[in-house]
Amino acid sequence: MKRITGRYNAVMNTTKPAITITPELLAGIGQEIGRNFDFRVNPDGSGSFVDGPAIALLALLDQIVRLSLETSLPPFHISRRTVKGHGGPDWRHGELRHVELKTATPNLRSPASAELAALLQTLNSSGAALGPFDPMASRLQYAPHIGLLLDVFLAHHMSACQGHKRNEPVGDTGLIKAEIDNDFVARFRQSMLERKLLRRERHNWNLGSRENAGTLTAYLHDLFVKHDSVTVLHLRLFHTRERASLLSASAQDQHLDLLALRTCRAKFFDRMRRKPALFTDEPGYAWAILPSLTGGYDLHLTLLFDTAALQKMLDDRRVEAEHTGAVLEDHADQVGEYWVKGATGGRGSYLRGDRNPWLYGPDWVHGKVRADDRVRLGKLTEMLSYLAMRRALVRLKNEPAGVYFRTPDRKARPLRRPSKTVQKERQSRAPALGLHSKIGIQNT
Structure with missing residues (x-):
């Protein structure tokens, strides 16, 4: 199974965290968006809700991305031991064969890995509902990192493991479910690295939301100072x-x-x-x-x-x-x-x-x-x-x-006094514009 090496840690240690909106805030945003998406006005003017896509799950997917990038360790630790037992294709006349038993436990070497192990089961059971095959979800465009996570998930064998427990063998792969999960996380990390952690895309995506939040906070502060x-x-x-x-x-x-x-x-x-x-x-x-x-x-x-x-x-x-x-x-x-x-x-x-x-x-x-x-x-x-x-x-x-x-526009800052060179240039142009030389010309 492919493992991310020191290059991953080097990238993460030399860049600022791409996610600055807290997980708690995103959870609230997810619940509110889901409430809005599922809302419907009835013909009589009353309101009701319909069963829409699990929008609140998006905050959990964001958390999976964040935890995946906090450490290079796999979410599960796999312990192996070999025992002798009967049966199987090598069994003849009571002959015993070697059987490898695998046991998975959350990787306690990293708190992020252990928490990630607990969240992957939710992705496994609900992630497909946010994919392109759902008629409602197909109309949605997700944040870049969440979209990539879903793309990797839907293309990975993990998406076909619904209902499997972490120590349960998966088909004829020779792997248990936890190993499939570890491979999925490794592939997602590699995909993020290949795209430079989507830093530019995530910055552009969140820029408007961050500006809105900053403007709102400043506006409410000014309002409650005034009243x-x-x-x-x-x-x-x-x-x-x-x-x-x-x-x-x-x-x-x-x-x-x-x-x-x-x-x-x-x-x-x-x-x-x-x-x-x-x-x-x-x-x-x-x-x-x-x-x-x-x-x-x-x-x-x-x-x-x-x-x-x-x-x-x-x-x-x-x-x-x-x-x-x-x-x-x-x-x-x-x-x-x-x-x-x-x-x-x-x-x-x-x-x-x-x-x-x-x-x-x-x-x-x-x-x-x-x-x-x-x-x-x-x-x-x-x-x-x-x-x-x-x-x-x-x-x-x-x-x-x-x-x-x-929100209402805050009071504009006073205009800076133009330099003498700019004033002379404006005065020279003023007569051509039919303006008195004493009237300042402002760019709008």
Whole structure:
């Protein structure tokens, strides 16, 4: 069996780790992505879930990659002993023959190897479900290292060993299951080395997710420095009741459907800025476009209101309603209806996260969050980070380019004063442009 030598360790010791997103964070991202992919809006406006691909398994595959690259040792230690026994092709007239018995145990010389040994059984039993033969999984594009792991797995004899225990012989190979696993890990390591650990591909793949996460963290920090308390509202917004299925619709129909959603989103935010009586003067927000395999593209919206400003606005609206005798609808429903009527022309719908806990899960934070409440603020940041980095594990193969997560732009840094040479050059060009020489010309 081929073994990785000192070249492997030399490469690993002279490069920075390619995986910087923690396994715990990836596990949360995997669960959230799986929830989104499996979500479907019913004709009556309610939501439900379908049995989709095991997206949460992708975080485990990422962990298998990480553990495989932490050490050059095999996941299993194979002990051998030879005994004499009856039977077999060499047996004649009671003659005894030598039989080799193999016993596999997790390789305790390395914690990474021992942990890897425990995870390989899950890959063996579930890895094929993420392969190209599954109709839903065939529409997905995995992170480069996960895609390579699945490619090596599906081409390796290990993929045909479902149900085998680690000490069980595999067919006529003369190997036990654990030896097959060791060979698989060795071949995967070699494949990664031949591709220079996919450093460039993984960097490019994760760049947007890392930037989103950094922007989100900085934005929430600034927001809670500015306000003592923020009130959080999560909404799932749909631009129409019949969206293009990401499984059966053509790529063109899917792209047109996504464009329609983006158009409604732009209209909603344009009107939101001009309606402080419903959204306060400067509402904070984070939005993400989420794909649903059997449905289409949805818009997640988290509104982050200054609690004091929101309370004043609600008090003013309550007083106005009392004077006019109008029935004051719940504020979250007013926002949802504003999306339906103002942005979609009555064709859309919405779901509230606080009234549909199955939509996001039990750890999502709703309502008031104080700046000094580290627990709730930490959960809010973590949950929104899942949306910011939802493309870190998997994407749709035909997913169009564009922005899929956004927070308000932070204040731009002041422009640096141009040098005297640049100022003279600009002044010399200003008359030709019909501009007064004292007006600075800014590049956009």
